[in-house]
Amino acid sequence: MLCEIYLPAFQNVYNNSKFSNMKYMYSLFIALVCSLASFAQDAANSIIGTWKNGEGTGHIEIYKTTSGHYAGKIVWLKEPIDEETGKPKLDKRNPDKSKRTLPTLGLINLRGFKYDADDKEWNGHIYDPKNGKDYSCKASLKDANTLKVRGYIGISLIGRTDTWTRIK
Numbered sequence: 001m002l003c004e005i006y007l008p009a010f011q012n013v014y015n016n017s018k019f020s021n022m023k024y025m026y027s028l029f030i031a032l033v034c035s036l037a038s039f040a041q042d043a044a045n046s047i048i049g050t051w052k053n054g055e056g057t058g059h060i061e062i063y064k065t066t067s068g069h070y071a072g073k074i075v076w077l078k079e080p081i082d083e084e085t086g087k088p089k090l091d092k093r094n095p096d097k098s099k100r101t102l103p104t105l106g107l108i109n110l111r112g113f114k115y116d117a118d119d120k121e122w123n124g125h126i127y128d129p130k131n132g133k134d135y136s137c138k139a140s141l142k143d144a145n146t147l148k149v150r151g152y153i154g155i156s157l158i159g160r161t162d163t164w165t166r167i168k
Contacts (some may be wrong), residue, residue, distance in 0.1 A: 044115035047122055047139065050075065051147055051164040059167060062110060070122060072110030074129075080105055093132030104129050113139070126151045135159070 047070055050061045059076035082089045089104040113124030119140075126137035126149065135151035142148055145166040152159025 043117065043120070044122075046141060046144070047113075047115075047147065050167045052167055053164055054162040060110065060164070062113075070110070070113035070115070070124065071108055072113075073108045074105055077105055091129050091132075093129065095132055110137070113137075 045064065047062050048064060050059055051072075052059055057078045058074050060072040061075045062070055062072040065071050077089065080088055090100060091102045091104055091107055092100050094100050094102070107127075107129060109127040109129065111125050111127075113122040115122050121138050121140040124137055124139075125134055127134050128151070135153060136156075137152070138150045138156055140148050142163075147164040147166070148161055149164055150156060150159050150161040
């Protein structure tokens with residue numbers, strides 16, 4: 001409403017030849033800011049997709065959550081059936097006893113990832129259902145189809161890196 005009232009007055013000043021250069025510079029600035037924001041968002045979203053882990057035993061789908069973070073869930077297992085029970089594998093090593101009956105397939109094992117544009121990496125947490133442990137994690141793209149995933153405790157020097165390959 002206020003814009004409708006004051007806009008004509010500002011347009012007269014804005015369209016004045018004295019302000020033509022300012023108008024051009026302002027428009028250029030807005031275009032630049034929008035393109036940089038778009039570029040940063042594209043870089044952050046480049047992690048989205050389905051990835052095969054380094055051992056080839058699982059596929060993890062990484063997606064953007066409604067909160068704007070990135071998460072990943074196990075969408076395929078090479079061996080989805082537990083040899084001991086003949087039933088789908090469960091998260092039986094989870095430290096939370098109430099979660100030990102949840103299936104491994106569909107398990108969210110990456111959570112809370114945020115993109116750091118300065119370091120060109122995502123930081124969050126990774127859960128390993130093989131041992132039931134949660135780790136801090138850094139992920140970075142080596143190229144469009146190769147993701148370096150490093151799980152660690154405390155500092156990233158003490159940890160393990162796995163190389164994932166994009167499936168789609």
